[in-house]
Amino acid sequence: MTPLIVDVVFDLPVDRAFSYLVPEGLGVARGQRVRAPLHGRLRVGVIVELRRDEATGLQPIREAVEPVPVFSEAMLRTARRAAADSLSSLGSTLAAFSPPPPRRGGAEPAAPPPEVTPGAQATPELWPELWPELWMDAARDERLTDTLGRESGSALLVAPDIGSARRWAERLDAGRLDSGAHDDARRAAWFGAARGRPRLVVGTRSALLAPLPPPATLVLLDEHDAAHKPPGPPRLHSRELLAARAAAEGSRLLLLSATPSVESWGRADGDALRRREPAPGPWPEVVAADTRGILRNHPLTLPLPRAIEDAARGGRRVALIVARDAAALGCDDCGDIFRCGDCGVALALSRAARALTCRLCGRGEPLPDRCPACGGHRLSAVGWGVERVEASLRKRFPRLSVARAGPARARRPASDPAAPVVIGTSALLREVPRGSLGAVGFVALDGLLRQPDFRAGERAFQSLWAAAEAVHPAGRVVVQTLHPDHYAVRAAILQARQEFYGPEIKFRAELGYPPFRRLCIVSVVAGEDAAARALIEACAASLRGIGGIDVYPAARRGAPAARRPRWSLVIKGPAELPRLIDEPLRPLRERRRRRGGMVEVEMDPVALA
DNA sequence: AGCACGCCGACT
DNA sequence: GTCGGCGTGCTC
Numbered sequence: 001m002t003p004l005i006v007d008v009v010f011d012l013p014v015d016r017a018f019s020y021l022v023p024e025g026l027g028v029a030r031g032q033r034v035r036a037p038l039h040g041r042l043r044v045g046v047i048v049e050l051r052r053d054e055a056t057g058l059q060p061i062r063e064a065v066e067p068v069p070v071f072s073e074a075m076l077r078t079a080r081r082a083a084a085d086s087l088s089s090l091g092s093t094l095a096a097f098s099p100p101p102p103r104r105g106g107a108e109p110a111a112p113p114p115e116v117t118p119g120a121q122a123t124p125e126l127w128p129e130l131w132p133e134l135w136m137d138a139a140r141d142e143r144l145t146d147t148l149g150r151e152s153g154s155a156l157l158v159a160p161d162i163g164s165a166r167r168w169a170e171r172l173d174a175g176r177l178d179s180g181a182h183d184d185a186r187r188a189a190w191f192g193a194a195r196g197r198p199r200l201v202v203g204t205r206s207a208l209l210a211p212l213p214p215p216a217t218l219v220l221l222d223e224h225d226a227a228h229k230p231p232g233p234p235r236l237h238s239r240e241l242l243a244a245r246a247a248a249e250g251s252r253l254l255l256l257s258a259t260p261s262v263e264s265w266g267r268a269d270g271d272a273l274r275r276r277e278p279a280p281g282p283w284p285e286v287v288a289a290d291t292r293g294i295l296r297n298h299p300l301t302l303p304l305p306r307a308i309e310d311a312a313r314g315g316r317r318v319a320l321i322v323a324r325d326a327a328a329l330g331c332d333d334c335g336d337i338f339r340c341g342d343c344g345v346a347l348a349l350s351r352a353a354r355a356l357t358c359r360l361c362g363r364g365e366p367l368p369d370r371c372p373a374c375g376g377h378r379l380s381a382v383g384w385g386v387e388r389v390e391a392s393l394r395k396r397f398p399r400l401s402v403a404r405a406g407p408a409r410a411r412r413p414a415s416d417p418a419a420p421v422v423i424g425t426s427a428l429l430r431e432v433p434r435g436s437l438g439a440v441g442f443v444a445l446d447g448l449l450r451q452p453d454f455r456a457g458e459r460a461f462q463s464l465w466a467a468a469e470a471v472h473p474a475g476r477v478v479v480q481t482l483h484p485d486h487y488a489v490r491a492a493i494l495q496a497r498q499e500f501y502g503p504e505i506k507f508r509a510e511l512g513y514p515p516f517r518r519l520c521i522v523s524v525v526a527g528e529d530a531a532a533r534a535l536i537e538a539c540a541a542s543l544r545g546i547g548g549i550d551v552y553p554a555a556r557r558g559a560p561a562a563r564r565p566r567w568s569l570v571i572k573g574p575a576e577l578p579r580l581i582d583e584p585l586r587p588l589r590e591r592r593r594r595r596g597g598m599v600e601v602e603m604d605p606v607a608l609a
Numbered sequence: 610a611g612c613a614c615g616c617c618g619a620c621t
Numbered sequence: 622g623t624c625g626g627c628g629t630g631c632t633c
Contacts, residue, residue, distance in 0.1 A: 005633095012632080058633055592629090594627085
């Protein structure tokens with residue numbers, strides 16, 4: 001009989017399987033992990049195909065990593081589609097969604113992944129953050145039926161980061177699949193979940209294809225969080241992969257966020273997603289303080305010190321939010337931001353080059369000396385950074401202790417966590433318990449609105465909403481801004497999400513941004529600027545002429561004199577964009593020369609940097 | 610991605 | 622004469 005051959009994919013950037021001979025007596029299946037010699041070393045790969053063929057000088061597989069597959073047929077299909085949609089290799093995609101390999105020789109129970117027969121899928125749902133609390137209680141009581149509307153089944157929760165995964169696992173007494181847990185515990189949760197024990201598992205991106213017996217519920221926590229799509233392969237948003245998975249296996253999909261991505265809100269306006277509106281809960285007073293013409297010398301308008309005093313009197317803490325950097329240019333008198341006339345995106349300010357450039361289309365302009373809207377001369381980029389705000393605050397409130405919130409990881413525990421006033425970026429608001437603050441002040445919301453990214457408004461709105469949720473209903477949110485009438489501010493004042501999403505979706509539709517069109521960034525790094533430029537122009541040339549897509553001019557990113565020059569260009573296109581650009585770019589992407597430059601393709605970038 | 614093989618400059 | 626730099630190409 002002709003020997004049994006398997007095709008195995010590895011964590012390599014090459015989109016090709018490698019063939020091996022299966023030794024007599026070794027039972028193997030698709031989706032199973034094996035150790036096989038590659039490059040003279042044993043490496044872990046996933047079997048994607050079995051066939052009978054002549055083995056002409058093929059190496060044999062060394063061993064199976066587990067006695068059962070880690071991926072079901074449905075998960076393999078989902079991964080294959082995901083890899084194609086993100087222009088990544090199947091091997092690196094599967095590797096990113098695999099449990100850690102076992103310690104050698106350690107025997108452990110392992111259940112195979114349940115196969116599902118996709119039935120009719122329920123419409124995915126978009127839930128406000130308020131509701132998981134209800135759901136969580138039901139889950140703990142083994143009464144999932146009440147809120148989930150079906151007999152208790154298994155559920156997978158995908159969190160944006162390890163810290164969030166840990167907290168949710170503790171609250172739900174769920175198994176942990178994320179890399180913050182020990183490998184043994186992760187493996188126990190992975191293979192246990194396949195048999196429904198534990199019934200609830202929590203993980204991060206790496207858990208997106210974890211096995212669950214049907215009927216399963218898939219939950220994406222903090223759906224809007226950019227951490228659901230980190231840069232680099234597999235270049236895919238957890239939301240999209242989870243949606244594909246839910247469709248493939250007929251699972252119920254819940255997207256959870258108090259401030260959903262505009263993409264999801266837009267889909268919920270159609271019938272691809274069902275939105276559930278919460279009854280409005282208690283809401284603090286949100287005040288817009290107009291800073292036009294008055295924020296030059298002091299960072300605090302009248303309402304802000306008053307809010308700080310009230311909060312201190314009430315014994316509650318205050319958070320002051322500053323922008324880390326404002327990379328764009330605005331007018332201090334009328335509040336106008338210099339924007340690209342074609343793209344609507346704030347123009348990025350480069351001090352070194354003394355120029356404004358559009359990150360999307362690459363259009364460049366010299367620095368203006370006056371505001372085209374009002375003629376004012378007071379144009380500024382740097383708003384109020386942490387240091388300047390801290391100094392002003394200490395001067396104004398000498399008796400109050402003021403702390404700076406650093407990056408969560410680097411923060412020293414001793415840096416006065418109980419300080420009544422904390423200054424930080426909007427990331428600070430994620431760590432604050434709901435309703436626990438006396439006041440939040442945005443020193444200059446414009447620093448957020450000026451970010452040279454079409455999602456600047458969305459991020460500002462999400463920060464404002466998070467601030468209102470972090471503040472006690474008797475407290476106050478003070479928003480100092482040159483744009484007190486901005487619809488993101490208005491939505492926060494009125495506690496009305498639609499006030500933001502309505503105009504924002506209109507803006508996205510008019511200028512062709514997600515969810516109406518897909519974006520892609522093609523970038524090139526090379527040893528020499530000329531080589532990088534030549535390669536990006538070659539990419540542009542092979543992309544031009546594809547029907548239905550827009551290729552923007554290539555532009556140099558980053559510092560002008562970077563050691564490794566980087567050029568990139570932005571593409572806009574329809575939903576099938578990855579399929580359209582795959583073939584034309586393939587020869588350029590496969591040519592992997594270091595000095596001559598390497599091509600990287602980032603589908604659906606979550607930041608335009 | 611790793612890792613080997615290959616072709617040009619300074620060392621025992 | 623070789624040791625070793627990186628640049629290019631292959632991995633069942």
